[in-house]
Amino acid sequence: MLALSEFLVALILFFLIAHFLKLQWAGRRLPPGPTPLPVIGNLWLLNFHIHHDQFIQLAKTYGNVFTVWLGQRPVIVLNGYRTVKDALVSHSEELTGRPTFPLQLATSGSKGIITSNGHIWKQQRRFGLMTLRNLGLGKRSLEERIQEEAQQLVEVFSAERGRPIDPLPFIVNAVANVICSVVFGHRFSIDDDVFHQLIEATAFLINARKHAWSRIYDLFPWLMERIPGPHKMLFHHWKQLRSYIKQEIRSHREHMTSEPQDLIDFYLNQISKTKGDPFSTYDEENMIQVVHDLFLAGSETTTTTLRWAVLYMVKYPEIQEKVQKELDAVLGSSHIICYEDRKRLPYTNAVIHEVQRYGNIVPVGVPRLCVKQTTLQEFPINKGTIVLPNLSSVLYDPEHWETPRRFNPSHFLDKEGNFVSKEAFIPFSAGQRVCLGEQLARTELFIFFTNLFRAFTFQLPAGTTRINSDIIVAATIQPHPYKICAIQRL
Template sequence: MLSFFELLLLLLSCLFTLKYLKVIWVTRRLPPGPIPFPVIGNLWTLSFKLHPETLKKLAESYGSIYTVWLGETPLVVLNGYKAVKDGIVSHSEVLSGRPVASFLRDLLRGRGIVMANGHMWKQQRRFGLMTLRNLGLGKSVLESQIQEEARCMADLFTAKKGEPFDPSLILDHAVTNVISAVVYGHRFSIDDVTFKELINCNHCIVENIGSTWARMYDAFPWLMKHIPGPHQAAFRHMNYLNQYTKKEIEIHKQTRLSEEPQDVIDYYLAQIEKSKNEVDSTFNEENLMSVITDLFGAGSETTSTSLLWALLYMVAYPDIQHKVHKELDIVFDGSKLYYEDRKHLPYTNAVIHEILRYGNIAAVGIPRTCIKDFKVRNYSLQKDTMVLANLDSVLYDPQYWKTPNQFNPQNFLDSDGNFLMNEAFMPFSAGSRVCLGEQLARTELFIFFGTLMRSFSFHLPEGVTEVNTKYVYKMTLQPHPYKICAVPR
């Protein structure tokens, strides 16, 4: 007769076998992919990370649309411009959902804009777009704030007197102050302890989202949320951001003038009052905190990382830096840079776009889910199936770029030197989940980069002869820490 432990072991073995057979059965209706292992699926094959290079290699074996398994959850991956367009662009509304069980969803509590779904997401996103416009996005009001931060940034670079320094903190400071003015209504001093802690929280969260622990959490959320590990630090840092935002909200309640909203918090508090009697309203203080942390996190980390890549590439490719200097010198005589000026600076504009393409910080983006059954290519995907657009494979698609694997501004220039947009340019993703802050990021990048290039020549510190342009994989693709010299022109 079997003992209790033998019986338990037999039951568990049967359970695992049945669950694995279920996975194998489900694979029959999904796009092809590597055979999943019991329990962990293809996590071992993926090295427990959604690394863009790994995803591209799998596409070589299984095609532009294939399936990998995060534990017992299938993830359909789209590779290359055509597959991504067929998915998130042609079926934009259908692929507008977010996974309901994932590390990022739990971290952001499924509220706000980034990880919300359905009516809540639509209402919060619409508010975000409207409020950014009200606060001057695309107008001189917000542009003047960016110009002022660019001036302060240039002053901090000048203070280094041509000596080697790490530009990351100064770039973080400039970019963070823009989004801080938008959401909180004020800026920070570069020595402010709170500012440094907010930046540290953002960096930690980004690092955790791209980690092995996060992929384990995606596969086994019921387990990982209860066990210790580095992933728990992300929740502590997110709590700090939420607590800071909560304090800002309380201050705004006491000091705001309802007829003259100054920032996102003011506008949102007014919206809560306006819609308090609407049955389907999702405007409340919990969503307010989530919207603010979404905007603050996304609006600081990504743009500052792009600027880090920009300066690194200028040092790595001095001939390109020289051409940017030459164009700026010909067109401008000391006046302020405006986003509209990009039309008169085709080469500089092409360089900025190439930085976004080649630097490619978003890498694979955030998974989406089908809100209903639909067909992509010849594959029928059921409601709630997770789909991931490998943006890296779009930005490096050899069918759409002159030199996909080289940093080359000619990817955005025609034979006459005029700026030429490429349809495969998707660093901000695409479709209904396209980055909410794309316009703000584009404006900041142009003004910050243009200001620095007009003011300085960048080169390596004395004795340093090689530039490391390889990336560090986190949630975003980031350059290795480096130092440069900024010599006033």
């Protein structure tokens, strides 16, 4: 028995040493980086999290292009404005792919827009852009929906009469209803139980990646599928959201009109138009995932940015007051705010941009896959290599921002107080994989923000001396829950 146990120990040691040497050999053809361990790679060094600040620190040692191993897969990390722009813009065509991971394959697969590749991605993205335009993106029709939700949000806050509240449920209701009107053709009441289930499912799916078990699943999918744990709850919420989308699709099929009213209508028409086309990727599975992608991305990112906006305005009351003075002087109290008004509100526009830069809610871009051999900063990158753009290293790049680690709206203003665009402002990423909903998000942020701060002064509840501005690292960078008072302005 002792001999058997000694043999097993020796076998395991041999396997680990052989695997370590294999990683060292493979690493010779890659940019420099920390030494990986067998099986887990550099995950121990990253505390089983992909953290933007850790990457910025590693860049000081290994340079702006370096390698980390997520388990047994090497990932090329890009840091700094010049490096990231060169990759995402100058080599955009070569970096259009998306890598696949076991947890992703077990849920979204390679369907839809966010995680798909090649012909599927091109068709689904083209359809998404075309449909958003047809539904009014950049036109008055969709902007009017946002204005209606902004007014509803103002009324909800007003009904609280300055009592301490957590703004999250009110903000997520308003923002999610914009994307609901786009994809489903209707909005939800804040008291709707189905809506609460959808929001809860969305939050769980978004936050799943902050947990170490998601990395462990990617390392040992065959094991995780057979044992209980929080990953089972992830699949439950994923099925719940998918089931509701299927229900909406059935309802749309039964009540189709001659004129499509929302994204599902347009997609059903597209399936009919391309029936029999051997190159068509328009089918129900892709439709479900497109709706899923838009609902998750469209509700989470704008909600989180607005939560940071309220938090920063409470933390910096002098900036809030300056925003309100500009809104009062330029718009007055009765003007219906539209996106075009940003051109007349340089300081307010600068504050919103600084919220996005400093809040940095998507600090590491969605991973790219190199689809053809290329060279980044003199390093050869082979086809099939995963590339990770560290967007926060651009938004905090000291070469492009005067005070990168301080909230400072002057980053977007010239000496005369005029708004100035910055090349290093890329919260929506860049290149061919730039965020599909960038224009929608910009419009929402401006209209929601200006309506809220024209109507209210946000401040801490009595007896509270500071607001927690520490971050929670999940799929997005989120604030800790907080309570504020929305004081009606006269």
